[in-house]
Amino acid sequence: MCGIFGVLLQRGAPIERDAVESLMSRLYVLSESRGKESAGLHAYLPSKRLAWTVKGTQSAADFLKTDSFRDAMGAVMLGAYGVGAAPQEPLVLLAHSRLVTNGTAALPQNNQPVRSGRVSVIHNGIVVNVDTLWAAHAELQRFAEVDTEVLAAMLDASLRGGAGSAQATRRIYGALKGAASMAWVHDGLPLVTLATNTGDIYLAMDRQSQMLVFASERYILEQVLRAAGPEDRVPKVDAIEWLSAGNALCFDVGGAMAPQRHVLAQEALLADDPAPPLAEPGLSAASTVHHDSFTGRVEAIGVLTRLADxxxxxxxxxxxxxxxxxxxxxxxxxxxxxxxxxxxxxxxxxxxxxxxxxxxxxxxxxxxxxxxxxxxxxxxxxxxxxxxxxxxxxxxxxxxxxxxxxxxxxxxxxxxxxxxxxxxxxxxxxxxxxxxxxxxxxxxxxxxxxxxxxxxxxxxxxxxxxxxxxxxxxxxxxxxxxxxxxxxxxxxxxxxxxxxxxxxxxxxxxxxxxxxxxxxxxxxxxxxxxxxxxxxxxxxxxxxxxxxxxxxxxxxxxxxxxxxxxxxxxxxxxxxxxxxxxxxxxxxxxxxxxxxxxxxxxxxxxxxxxxxxxxxxxxxxxxxxxxxxxxxxxxxxxxxxxxxxxxxxxxxxxxxxxxxxxxxxxxxxxxxxxxxxxxxxxxxxxxxxx
The missing domain is CATH 3.40.50.620 (HUPs)
Incomplete structure (x- = not known):
């Protein structure tokens, strides 16, 4: 049970660098109400094959103050904007504020975003059959306690097997039990998929569908957008959209494909990949350079000095x-x-x-x-x-x-x-x-x-x-x-x-x-x-x-x-x-x-x-x-x-x-x-x- 949020931009989206940074800061602070035990960021420039993942053991507000976060945001924003007023490159910012459930926050691998293979995921909810899923996919390797890892691993395996984003997402929701609202991206694709079986995702797009902002609650997104004054120059959005339970959306930051919605509802899951695959961009074989960092105190697993009698x-x-x-x-x-x-x-x-x-x-x-x-x-x-x-x-x-x-x-x-x-x-x-x-x-x-x-x-x-x-x-x-x-x-x-x-x-x-x-x-x-x-x-x-x-x-x-x-x-x-x-x-x-x-x-x-x-x-x-x-x-x-x-x-x-x-x-x-x-x-x- 956490807060997930982010900003997705196509090349030329009508929003300046400072406004993006301001949006992200407000999203972090407001999403902290959903979990204060750790925070993280996955930033991705698909056309440059560069990605940054930062995780911290701090609250979201304190995470914003860390050198690791500032350095990563500085690098990715420079890579996306250069010296221009609008982004010169597509940009993905996926972020997380965590309430710890599965896996201590003291270990970096248990914090989000989680990467397995070439897929990075942020996830709100609990997969209650996580151990069953790992057992059913013995070919996949487990490195962490956090349940989000199995989602990333299964998505990565599906895409390696030739599935598209919509197809891979449906398979996940057909297999998991529990609650899962997530955003994920593959480092060989300019696509970000938002999906939920509970309805815990709200999103807003500008009128040209070049920018998408999302959060776990309508109130959070309303406050973030309302707080954006004229000086922020945030593009006008028509309305906040609720991604209701059993639905997903694929957003192509590359701009080749309009936002695509698809269904995860039970009646669709009963069929074998019931909907035709989306006309997605092809999966790139080119490798992405990842810059990973962890901020905060990494604690060794404690050993009781005195046994309970x-x-x-x-x-x-x-x-x-x-x-x-x-x-x-x-x-x-x-x-x-x-x-x-x-x-x-x-x-x-x-x-x-x-x-x-x-x-x-x-x-x-x-x-x-x-x-x-x-x-x-x-x-x-x-x-x-x-x-x-x-x-x-x-x-x-x-x-x-x-x-x-x-x-x-x-x-x-x-x-x-x-x-x-x-x-x-x-x-x-x-x-x-x-x-x-x-x-x-x-x-x-x-x-x-x-x-x-x-x-x-x-x-x-x-x-x-x-x-x-x-x-x-x-x-x-x-x-x-x-x-x-x-x-x-x-x-x-x-x-x-x-x-x-x-x-x-x-x-x-x-x-x-x-x-x-x-x-x-x-x-x-x-x-x-x-x-x-x-x-x-x-x-x-x-x-x-x-x-x-x-x-x-x-x-x-x-x-x-x-x-x-x-x-x-x-x-x-x-x-x-x-x-x-x-x-x-x-x-x-x-x-x-x-x-x-x-x-x-x-x-x-x-x-x-x-x-x-x-x-x-x-x-x-x-x-x-x-x-x-x-x-x-x-x-x-x-x-x-x-x-x-x-x-x-x-x-x-x-x-x-x-x-x-x-x-x-x-x-x-x-x-x-x-x-x-x-x-x-x-x-x-x-x-x-x-």
């Missing part, structure tokens, strides 16, 4: 099973504010109002769909924004929105450093298969992870169950982000897919905030409860000054985003019709080959990097013998979806510590596994896990 992790299943529990649900006596009546039934059960009581499983769904008609657009563009974490509820919700509701959604993912690669792969599965855009909004991940480490370190000095949600504060900005995206896209409707059975009153309960049995939304707190919650946090900040660190501004912003940010034209879908776990799992696993975590039997909470540590394992289980699974399964009992016996057996398995995921979390925020687990183990004051 997994035997420190405890789970006293027998003691946990023996806790006194509600006779109707499975909440234990250690749950905040719990009280049992003479029959052993807890106050949470007695006060519970069934969410789905009396709801007809089909009619309520139809009624909800009908209520969205006023948001439906007749144009080709999207009509709903869907926050998409890659978790099971947002995945299933997206399936319904596209296939059953008939809406045209655009998704967004707010990556704050704890979205796992597994979640990103599931995002790619759904978006690729359904042909849906994914706007990735990437925080400064290094800073976010540093903030988590500082707050967890402060907490470990004075453990307090009420302060645990502070570790998740960094992700609450997504409420602000969705409002920004609505303003940028002009879309009114946002649909949220959290299910109401995930309600967890215990997190605020540990802050001495009593449960609100009448609340209508998962995220709702009365004004009085918000004040008590804020007061609790303030008192703990004063008691433990280590919380007063550089993360404070981010934490305060998260509180405002979650509890104060206005929300209009939004719906929690599953408040309006029945959410059923069996239906969710059957759909995701059966239709999308949705990926599970090897250390969990559940489909829930497997894409959230924080979950094993605090959402259900390890802190709450150690201290009080329950997790989020206890509350979730109890709500299912109250809705009549499962029996108490089924719930008990489920939680005994689901609550087991997920050690590999625990290790990933602590490694990611750079905390020692052994010291952290030992400290958490001291919370077992009830003796449940000894």
């Amino acid at each position: 997994e035997s420190l992790v405890r789970y006293g299943e027998a003691s946990v099973r023996a806790l006194r529990r509600c006779t109707r649900c499975v909440l234990p006596e250690t749950f905040p504010f719990i009280a049992f009546d003479h029959g052993g039934v807890c106050n949470y059960c007695r006060s519970y109002r069934p969410r789905y009581g009396g709801m007809h499983p089909e009619e309520t769904r139809k009624s909800f769909i009908a209520s969205l008609e006023r948001y439906r657009r007749n144009t080709a563009g999207p009509d709903a924004i869907v926050p998409f974490s890659g978790g099971r509820d947002s995945s299933y919700g997206l399936h319904l929105i596209k296939k059953e509701f008939g809406l045209k959604p655009v998704t967004f993912t707010y990556d704050w450093g704890m979205v796992t690669d597994l979640a990103r792969r599931n995002v790619a599965r759904l978006c690729g298969q359904l042909g849906i855009q994914n706007i990735l909004v990437s925080a400064d991940i290094k800073t976010k992870r540093d903030n988590i480490r500082k707050n967890v370190s402060a907490w470990l000095r004075q453990p307090d169950l009420g302060m645990v949600p502070l570790f998740m504060a960094g992700d609450k900005h997504f409420f602000r982000v969705v409002n920004e995206l609505k303003r940028q896209t002009g879309i009114q409707l946002d649909l949220w897919c959290a299910n109401p059975l995930e309600n967890t009153d215990f997190k605020s309960g540990f802050c001495n905030v009593s449960p609100d049995f009448d609340k209508k939304r998962l995220d709702y707190l009365t004004l009085g409860r918000k004040a008590r919650l804020a007061g609790y946090y303030a008192s703990r900040f004063l008691k433990n000054p280590r919380y007063l660190n550089s993360s404070l501004q981010d934490t305060f912003g998260a509180f405002l985003a979650y509890y104060v940010e206005p929300r209009h034209d939004f719906y929690f879908m599953f408040d309006h019709f029945i959410w059923n776990e069996d239906e969710v799992n059957r759909t995701l696993l059966g239709e999308y080959e949705w990926e599970l975590s090897p250390d969990s039997p559940s489909t829930w909470r497997i894409g959230d990097g924080t979950a094993p540590f605090y959402n259900y394992n390890y802190i709450y289980m150690t201290a009080r013998g329950f997790t989020e699974f206890d509350t979730f399964r109890s709500n299912q009992i109250r809705e009549g979806q499962i029996t108490r016996e089924q719930a008990m057996e489920s939680i005994m398995v689901e609550n087991r510590p997920r050690v590999p995921s625990l290790r990933w979390y602590l490694d990611t925020i750079n905390l020692d596994f052994n010291d952290t687990i030992r400290r958490i183990n001291t919370l077992d004051t009830l003796g449940l896990h000894r």
Whole structure:
């Protein structure tokens, strides 16, 4: 999940050198929102057989300041423009701003652009069957972990075998699974191909089709072109064009061929090269001189100086099973504010109002769909924004929105450093298969992870169950982000897919905030409860000054985003019709080959990097013998979806510590596994896990 962008110029295109450099700078800066962990450039002069590829471990904005980038841009612009006002030679500039998924950014071969043979590629998305593709093409050589390499290698092999650009591109999309929006060029051709199976490419051409500018988002391209003042002398473009899912475009910078569009859609892929080949220029056998450079720190693969002692992790299943529990649900006596009546039934059960009581499983769904008609657009563009974490509820919700509701959604993912690669792969599965855009909004991940480490370190000095949600504060900005995206896209409707059975009153309960049995939304707190919650946090900040660190501004912003940010034209879908776990799992696993975590039997909470540590394992289980699974399964009992016996057996398995995921979390925020687990183990004051 990255940002791809670029500028393509034919000889004589009506744009001066300074304007091109200004366009590229703005594209880099704005595309940084999609990934800040590395950046790169591939510059190509096809008529001179010269190419420059620069990769860096910096953010895009910092990459622009490097000598390597400036030297490459200076050389290629001199080669293209000479001393003229217009380019004297065709020019290709392909660029990338990366959010790291497959392969560390510290190794040059994992960063983009990626070259294999004579093909250079920039790619946004994730190829989820990358290992299968390499195995199916054993004749191809793999040098990197990044999935983009297999695309470049397969394209190069197809062209060596006599295929044209359109033909080679179709073959790629017929073989890959996942999401792929890419731009690629062969160093023996003056053709650049843009292609997407999700619709994450927008482009603009001048009226003579001598210049093409593209980016991953309409908003980015709009801002870049809007910022071009008269002094930039950027040629007039008629309109920004959306390269929708299942489509591609070939642009000939040599000028011999008009821009050619071709189809990658499934019906076309079912045939063997269904469309006649484009009248492309011939593949040149002349070799191209490549100038490659890498800027930034190249880090050796680290070796843990201290092995994690997994035997420190405890789970006293027998003691946990023996806790006194509600006779109707499975909440234990250690749950905040719990009280049992003479029959052993807890106050949470007695006060519970069934969410789905009396709801007809089909009619309520139809009624909800009908209520969205006023948001439906007749144009080709999207009509709903869907926050998409890659978790099971947002995945299933997206399936319904596209296939059953008939809406045209655009998704967004707010990556704050704890979205796992597994979640990103599931995002790619759904978006690729359904042909849906994914706007990735990437925080400064290094800073976010540093903030988590500082707050967890402060907490470990004075453990307090009420302060645990502070570790998740960094992700609450997504409420602000969705409002920004609505303003940028002009879309009114946002649909949220959290299910109401995930309600967890215990997190605020540990802050001495009593449960609100009448609340209508998962995220709702009365004004009085918000004040008590804020007061609790303030008192703990004063008691433990280590919380007063550089993360404070981010934490305060998260509180405002979650509890104060206005929300209009939004719906929690599953408040309006029945959410059923069996239906969710059957759909995701059966239709999308949705990926599970090897250390969990559940489909829930497997894409959230924080979950094993605090959402259900390890802190709450150690201290009080329950997790989020206890509350979730109890709500299912109250809705009549499962029996108490089924719930008990489920939680005994689901609550087991997920050690590999625990290790990933602590490694990611750079905390020692052994010291952290030992400290958490001291919370077992009830003796449940000894």
